[in-house]
Amino acid sequence: MLVNDFGELSIDDELIEARDGDLLRLAGGCVCCSFGSDLMAALQQMRDLQPTPEHILIECSGVANPAAVARTLGLLPGLALDAVLVLADAETLRERAADRYVGELVLQQLREADLIALNKTDRAARDALEALQDWLAQTAPRARVLPCCHARLDPALLLGHGPAAPAERGAKDGLAVARSGDAALLFDSLSLEFEHAVHAQRLAAALATPQSHLLRSKALLRDHDGSSKLLQTVSARHQVTASAHSRPQVGRLVCIMLRGQLDAAHIRALLHECAVGSAVQHRPPE
Amino acid sequence: MLLAVTSQNEFPTRIVPLLRWVGSPAQAVERAVDLHRQSTDRLRLGRIKMVADSSIQGFSARLRWPGYYNGAPNGLWYMAPEQMQEAFTLALRSGVMIQTHTNGDEATEAVLDGMEAALRAQPTPDHRFTLQHCQLADAVQFRRMKALRLCVNLFANHHFYWGDEHCRLTVGPERATRMNACATALATGVPFAIRCSTTCCASARAVVSRCWSTTSASCRSTTS
Numbered sequence: 001m002l003v004n005d006f007g008e009l010s011i012d013d014e015l016i017e018a019r020d021g022d023l024l025r026l027a028g029g030c031v032c033c034s035f036g037s038d039l040m041a042a043l044q045q046m047r048d049l050q051p052t053p054e055h056i057l058i059e060c061s062g063v064a065n066p067a068a069v070a071r072t073l074g075l076l077p078g079l080a081l082d083a084v085l086v087l088a089d090a091e092t093l094r095e096r097a098a099d100r101y102v103g104e105l106v107l108q109q110l111r112e113a114d115l116i117a118l119n120k121t122d123r124a125a126r127d128a129l130e131a132l133q134d135w136l137a138q139t140a141p142r143a144r145v146l147p148c149c150h151a152r153l154d155p156a157l158l159l160g161h162g163p164a165a166p167a168e169r170g171a172k173d174g175l176a177v178a179r180s181g182d183a184a185l186l187f188d189s190l191s192l193e194f195e196h197a198v199h200a201q202r203l204a205a206a207l208a209t210p211q212s213h214l215l216r217s218k219a220l221l222r223d224h225d226g227s228s229k230l231l232q233t234v235s236a237r238h239q240v241t242a243s244a245h246s247r248p249q250v251g252r253l254v255c256i257m258l259r260g261q262l263d264a265a266h267i268r269a270l271l272h273e274c275a276v277g278s279a280v281q282h283r284p285p286e
Numbered sequence: 287m288l289l290a291v292t293s294q295n296e297f298p299t300r301i302v303p304l305l306r307w308v309g310s311p312a313q314a315v316e317r318a319v320d321l322h323r324q325s326t327d328r329l330r331l332g333r334i335k336m337v338a339d340s341s342i343q344g345f346s347a348r349l350r351w352p353g354y355y356n357g358a359p360n361g362l363w364y365m366a367p368e369q370m371q372e373a374f375t376l377a378l379r380s381g382v383m384i385q386t387h388t389n390g391d392e393a394t395e396a397v398l399d400g401m402e403a404a405l406r407a408q409p410t411p412d413h414r415f416t417l418q419h420c421q422l423a424d425a426v427q428f429r430r431m432k433a434l435r436l437c438v439n440l441f442a443n444h445h446f447y448w449g450d451e452h453c454r455l456t457v458g459p460e461r462a463t464r465m466n467a468c469a470t471a472l473a474t475g476v477p478f479a480i481r482c483s484t485t486c487c488a489s490a491r492a493v494v495s496r497c498w499s500t501t502s503a504s505c506r507s508t509t510s
Contacts, residue, residue, distance in 0.1 A: 061366075062366055063362075063363035063364075063365065063366045064362075065362070101348075101363070101367045101392065101396050102363065102366060102367065104360070105363065
């Protein structure tokens, strides 16, 4: 984890101010502007660690522009953006979005987020919470909202699963049993296996539409040209990359969504529509 | 190291360094209080440097309407205004002086608002909190500084090195010609100094150009 503190520009040798297990405190100015070279240097160091980190979490300040930080990542080979996560306070979000100094920034953060962890939902009245979620749907249509308390969210929602696991023999729908306990942690998952090749880009775009209600999805599959591909979506963000795995005989798709939003029939229909040789073509909504 | 060097008999200067702001307001103020206890006659410790925004020429300062002349989006907050207010209040309570970098006039306005609220909560005579750069402060903001007993240091030689770009690109000619308003500070009665940051203005000519720019509002295109 990289934690960014504001301050004067540090020279390279002092870039890593503290190391505590998996936490590196980055000394320097705002990572999303003129001190971007410090962020690049820190990310290069982390990328070159042995063993290589599976996931790097960059914590920006509350007045940062995380999407600008995310764009910096594209300059470094070997790293790819997973998601932009914004933590929002359900009690004060509307007020902050109208603040004369930071209001525009708050709206920009929301609009450019993939996931919005809407925190302190226990402190908001039910009707106020519903109105807030309606407002968020209009203000940040590309983001998926994760209501929570005490910022408690399952890491699977925030960071996604690991690399697509080999197909589990005998798995049917693969619907995970929701964990009991804190409602903030409950989610549904769907796991599908299929033997046909798929138009990967088309499927990725379809899974990323709001109608799919997916928080995350990941698939290892055969593309229309026979190549092995890894498909990933986080809210409205989607990407298809070449996979190092040998051409899979059986494709596997895993999807995560908030509890109660699973529409397995819709996901199956998308998979069918994007199958190579399918007579039914998926058309994204206008 | 600073203590060791400045304590030597032949050391001829009094140094007043500012502590770089890191961590929460409470952490920074606590550290400043601790450093203050170690001060000597020639090394005055325990003051804090805070940064509200970035630079006009980098399009990363926070500007009021109409924003950047070339339409670039508004700049960056380095600290949230509410966090600055919290820092001012804690620092006043603890007797710690803060100097705040503010380049854009929106950042200056946020600092003024924060200081006003902090002084209401913690009235403090002769606090000498200072605004640094303050390049776009207008007459109203200077009057607010006076009322709040703030000091300011103005980046006068910025005109020489960046004046053409300020006219053409960043803030336009009307605002560029009133930047770093030393005369306004003098007329309003705000204690001020003239600063030179050699990170963005060449050091070799800094002293001469600072004096020239302050009195003549010249920039490179008018002196070549």
